[in-house]
Amino acid sequence: MRRTTLLGTALSLCAAVAASGCSVFDPPADIQVYSARHYDVEDAFKEFEEQTGKSVEFIFDEDAALLERIKAEGDDSPADVYMTVDAGNLWNAADQGVLEAIDSPALDDAVPAEYRDPENRWFGLAVRARTVLYNPNAVDPAEFDAEDTYGGLADPKWSGRLCMRDSQEAYTQSLVASLIALHGEEGARDIVQGWLDNDVQIMSNDILLIEAVDAGTCDVAIVNHYYVARELDEKPDLNVKLFWASQEGEGTHVNISGAGVVATSDNKADAQELIEWLATDGQHDFIGGNHEYPVNPSVEPDELVASFGEFTPMTLDAQAYGENNAAAVALLADLGYDG
Known part of the structure; x- marks a missing residue:
């Protein structure tokens, strides 16, 4: 359902993601990310693509604007992952039915309980x-x-x-x-x-x-x-x-950058895989040069942040x-x- 309508929305998507090389003639990416986090995340997505062979397309905007966009697009939304830089926006997205609960032992192990939704609809990925x-x-x-x-x-x-x-x-x-x-x-x-x-x-x-x-x-x-x-x-x-x-x-x-799987996504498995990767193998790539604290307790903060x-x-x-x-x-x- 969503994929049949993606061409109709490609022009607006490409205007927002010119840096990703989008074209109205490109096949749709495996995973569409609506992200309010706009620093260094492209490098993490590229590394995920290289490691998994699955493509990621993304648009950036403010947290609340992206949430309203997903709601307005309804069942035809191309979004698979909603990524924010504020726990309150994650809670609002879950409370409004935009995010779907997922069963993920990997995320249960990687993300402490205080940084994830009790119903597993969203997960913290970095702490500030x-x-x-x-x-x-x-x-x-x-x-x-x-x-x-x-x-x-x-x-x-x-x-x-x-x-x-x-x-x-x-x-x-x-x-x-x-x-x-x-x-x-x-x-x-x-x-x-x-x-x-x-x-x-x-x-x-x-x-x-x-x-x-x-x-x-x-x-x-x-x-x-x-x-x-x-x-x-x-x-x-x-x-x-x-x-x-x-x-x-x-x-x-403290607050978090975090993400959840969009309930209307028709590619929930790959969306979940991306979030799991960001919380585990991709933690260093995700916090990258931004000097945030890793949410995964098995990952150390960078040297400068540790000096604080x-x-x-x-x-x-x-x-x-x-x-x-x-x-x-x-x-x-x-x-x-x-x-």
Whole structure:
């Protein structure tokens, strides 16, 4: 059913995947991936193709946009795999019936229970930590609240010293969603209002945050660890350090890149094989040059990431991230977070 309609959608697909060499006359790939993860994943797909002989075609867009596209395409969707960079979006996709439960002993062994759906509809493939970055010339780590570091940044002592990511980014939304789960909506509102009262500077990407901390424009920012690793890989003399948040409390906020098999796929076996490969033999290729933490406990993080030291992660609650997303977005908008 899907394959007979693929030619009709090939033009729109090719516009999004020109880099893959798609043509309206090409035979359909064995596996179609709708991916919100757009860094280094092409190399992993190519390695999978070389090892298995099965072709992969992919399009990139934002998590929510891809989810809505799959739903709109219905039974004719070409998607076999939905790949996201946010646990809340994975939970929403499963909750809305977009993903199908699969039986996979390989994934059960490779992916810890806290990073996969209890009903096996989605599986984490890489872990990222969203924690505090600081300028060591301006900050003594003893200044941080070790029990609740995120909430502690609402303290007036941080006035004029903070930079943070904009509210449109899933990273910000999921962090606030986790604060709602921990502190309730009013408690989370108080924390965000405290950030704003401290004249937080809002920036459009994590690289700008890292550069601002390095330059002394702000003393502290909240960033994903792998952006820091990527920048240090190129500029090892950056004057920045990571502080693992809330190590005497709930732990450091984490999120995942992950994937699931689309329920309307007519090639579920190959889709499952790709996800299994990414979690096992392909773990190094998947995290590649992006410096994420491998989800598979038998795979070591790269040397630079390992140098950041060990930390206790906050319990990842994909349901809370998903269910609280609308409340988090509304809270940020109501407070005028972006100015």
